Amino acid sequence: MRSPASNETTPLRVVPRPTRVTTGETVLRLSGDFSIDIDNSSSLKSSIPRDLEQAIHHTTATLHKNRHRYLSPQRGAEFLISGTQHTEIQKLILSLNGNGKPRSIAHDAVLPVEDRVAAERYELELATDGSAHIEADTSLGLYRGLTTFQQLFFYSGGKDGFQYTPHAPINIEDQPAFGWRAVLLDTSRNWFGEEALLKMLDTMALIKMNVFHWHITDSNSWPLGLDDFPELAGKGAYSPEEVYQQKQIQKIVLYANARGIDVVPEIDMPGHTAIIAESHPELIAGYQRTPFVKYAHQPPAGQLRFADDKVTEWTKGLLQSAVTVFSSPYFGTGGDELNTTCMMEDEETATTLKSKGWTLEKALDNFTEQTHAVVRANKKTPLVWQEMVLTHGDLPSVKKDTLVSIWIDSKDAAKVLAKGFRIVHAAADYFYLDQGQGGWLGEEGGGDSWQGPYKSWQKMYSFDPYKDVEEGKRKLVMGGQCSLWAEQTDETNLETVLWPRAAAVAELFWTGAGAEGYPRSSVEAFPRMHDVRFRMVDRGVRAIPLQPYWSALRPGTTNK
Numbered sequence: 001m002r003s004p005a006s007n008e009t010t011p012l013r014v015v016p017r018p019t020r021v022t023t024g025e026t027v028l029r030l031s032g033d034f035s036i037d038i039d040n041s042s043s044l045k046s047s048i049p050r051d052l053e054q055a056i057h058h059t060t061a062t063l064h065k066n067r068h069r070y071l072s073p074q075r076g077a078e079f080l081i082s083g084t085q086h087t088e089i090q091k092l093i094l095s096l097n098g099n100g101k102p103r104s105i106a107h108d109a110v111l112p113v114e115d116r117v118a119a120e121r122y123e124l125e126l127a128t129d130g131s132a133h134i135e136a137d138t139s140l141g142l143y144r145g146l147t148t149f150q151q152l153f154f155y156s157g158g159k160d161g162f163q164y165t166p167h168a169p170i171n172i173e174d175q176p177a178f179g180w181r182a183v184l185l186d187t188s189r190n191w192f193g194e195e196a197l198l199k200m201l202d203t204m205a206l207i208k209m210n211v212f213h214w215h216i217t218d219s220n221s222w223p224l225g226l227d228d229f230p231e232l233a234g235k236g237a238y239s240p241e242e243v244y245q246q247k248q249i250q251k252i253v254l255y256a257n258a259r260g261i262d263v264v265p266e267i268d269m270p271g272h273t274a275i276i277a278e279s280h281p282e283l284i285a286g287y288q289r290t291p292f293v294k295y296a297h298q299p300p301a302g303q304l305r306f307a308d309d310k311v312t313e314w315t316k317g318l319l320q321s322a323v324t325v326f327s328s329p330y331f332g333t334g335g336d337e338l339n340t341t342c343m344m345e346d347e348e349t350a351t352t353l354k355s356k357g358w359t360l361e362k363a364l365d366n367f368t369e370q371t372h373a374v375v376r377a378n379k380k381t382p383l384v385w386q387e388m389v390l391t392h393g394d395l396p397s398v399k400k401d402t403l404v405s406i407w408i409d410s411k412d413a414a415k416v417l418a419k420g421f422r423i424v425h426a427a428a429d430y431f432y433l434d435q436g437q438g439g440w441l442g443e444e445g446g447g448d449s450w451q452g453p454y455k456s457w458q459k460m461y462s463f464d465p466y467k468d469v470e471e472g473k474r475k476l477v478m479g480g481q482c483s484l485w486a487e488q489t490d491e492t493n494l495e496t497v498l499w500p501r502a503a504a505v506a507e508l509f510w511t512g513a514g515a516e517g518y519p520r521s522s523v524e525a526f527p528r529m530h531d532v533r534f535r536m537v538d539r540g541v542r543a544i545p546l547q548p549y550w551s552a553l554r555p556g557t558t559n560k
Contacts, residue, residue, distance in 0.1 A: 011167055013071075013531035014151040015207050015503050016510035018174040023167040026128045027079050029086040030153060030163035036060055036146075039095035044139075049104035051258035052139040056094075059146045063153060063163055068538040070154040070166070071530055073553050079166040080156055086164065092132040092149060094142050106257035108140035109210065110327050113403075113478050116179035116210065120144050120260070124172040126152070126165070140260050144208055148172065151206075151535065177512030178465070180424050180479030182211035182264075183502055188218035188275075190490035191242045198255055203499060203541055205259035207506040207532060212256055213332065213383075213481055215266045216244070219274035219300055224267070225249075228321040235278040249325050257327060264383060266332025267322060269315065270367060271339060274302025283311050285346035295342040298487075303342050307352040307363035312370050319374040330403060331375045336385035338364070338392075361392050369397035383424075389416050403478065410463070417473040425480030430455065430463045431505065433484040433497055440487050457504035457546070461525060464518035465509070479509045499543035500533040527555040 010021050036056045038044045044052070070076030080086075096102055108119040122136040122145035134145035152170065153163040183204060185192065201212065216224050222236030225245040233243045244252075253263045274296070277284035286295050287302035295301035305311045323331050343349050343360055353363060372382045383403040388395065390412065400420050406413045410427035417423060428435070428451060436454025439447040465477055482498075482505045489497050507525065514520040530552040536543040551558040 013528045014148055015528050015532040016507035017528060018148065018172045019511055020173040022171045024128065024169045026168040027086050027164055027166045028126065028130055028168045029088050030063060031088040031090045034060065034063065034089060036092045036094065039093050042096045043099055044094065044096045044102050047101055049102055049139050051105045052142060054258065055105065055143050055146055059150060062150055066153060066163055066538065067155045068535050069157055071534065071553050075157060076154050080164070087128065087130045089130045089132050092134065095133065095135045096139070096142065097135065097137045102139055105139045105143050105260055106254065108138050109257045109260045110262050110329055112329055113179040117176050121175035124148060124170065126168050126170040128168050143260050147206055147208060148174065176510045178477070178479030178509040180211055180481070181209045181506055181509040182213045182481030183209060183498070184213035184215055184426065184481055184483040186215040186218065186484065186486040187223055188215065189220045189486040191223065191238055192491055192494060194248060194252065196491045196494055197252055200494065200498070201256050201259055201261055203536060204261055207503050208510055209502070209506045210261055211481065212261055212263045213266065214263055215268065217267050218272045219296070219302060222275045224322070226321045229318060231279040232276065236275040246325055253327055262328050263326060264328045264330045264332060265322065265326050266334060266383065268334030268336065270304035270306040271337050272334060273304045274300045277302050283314060285349050286342040289342065296339055297337045301342055303339060305346065305349050306367040307349050307358065312367050315371055316374050319371055323375060323378045323380055329380055330383050331380045332383040333371060333375065334385055335388035336407070338387065364392055365395045365397045368395060372397060386412055386416055389419055389421055411468070414468045417469060417476050422476045422478050424478050425463070425465055426483050430460055431480065431482045433482050433501060434487060434489065437488045457501045457529060458522040460501065461504040461508055461522045462519040463508060466518065480505065495542040496544050499536055499541055500529060500546065503529060503532050523559055
């Protein structure tokens, strides 16, 4: 394939923007008999992974069902001159490099994060004669190429409508800048059914997001159904119907993996565990103590009595049961917002600490050492929040290979990097989707958001992953995510809160820096963001508008 230039401006309205692309001005039409086939010389010809085969069928069906039209006042009619016979694209040929047995998409979706960048690489060529080709080193790379191919086409409209692209020849060389591009969803504070999660995963796949950080439990509810610990969901879920049972979780994980998405679970501990008291009151300190603002960040108060050896042993058993349900090489154990007052005013904890001669930090270190050992014994790497590195001193139990999520402030990234840890950017000052929704506490004359303002897609897009990061520490930045804490979100508004804002995060951490470095230009990205929003709507996603329709049809006319 030819080598495309790394130009910053492109007429392609693809999200995330390919890293290297060239285009032309020839209109090509998708044949009514269009199909996707395998190169005869490719190792795929004799052994195609089932999930790649399913992705091929899905891509073909999606292209034929597409009713998204070009965003311009003429709705693309400017490209379709009456009476013109446009060259048709009959086939898209997929080619896998190498001679070994092809791995599945799902296999490469759960590679270590450092290995994902190379695994997602692909090249795409669409020539003016209608020949189309995607080449990659992995099935996952081919899958990423297929999602790009889908976004190249628009519907003509009219009685005999057809799919077309106005920008041939198209040559793309593409791979992500970062291996971690995630959505975090909290499914404890409000309930999200299986259908809502699967639809979210489909939309994430469209824009090449590759991690679903599943904050599955918290103090509010325990919807995680574990065969070995049925009492937790039995007494801690909102209802028997609002539980993710193990078989259902495995279905969701397989669905995600087949779309190139790693499902990283998180059981936050030792804080954010109050709901365990419903089934095991002896394990929890300060359950529902009031005023909650003294004992917890939000109600209900309650934390594991982590200084107690019996509590630690019980937690190890819980983790052993949970880690085997998920295929990810990572497992989140949280560690944020530990309330020391809740622990020190707990008589059992105070007695335990005194008998052992421990500080609370020593107890936390011991608890973390033993619980992380279970995670590691199952060949998984712990994922923690930043307090485990910055708030409690240098805990020996938090090994240097631990992934650390930055959430309190983006400025904290440099502090964690200075200690030699790998990080995931998730800072509230850029990436918290729940901010700006208004207050939810019962408070006379209140109603202000707990933290604000609302984080627009432009705000997220303006983030610099390398700000204040020394050159030698950049390799420790794994990527980033947007986080949706669900105090005021459930199935009814999930999509409007999430989409299309999260697409800005997808592009930021896939495409990397712009021609002039960071921050990237949101003005340049606007036409793509409009386009992907309308594509989402065409697929039944309730993605909110970014501007008046008039502006969406006239890119650039609403710029200051």
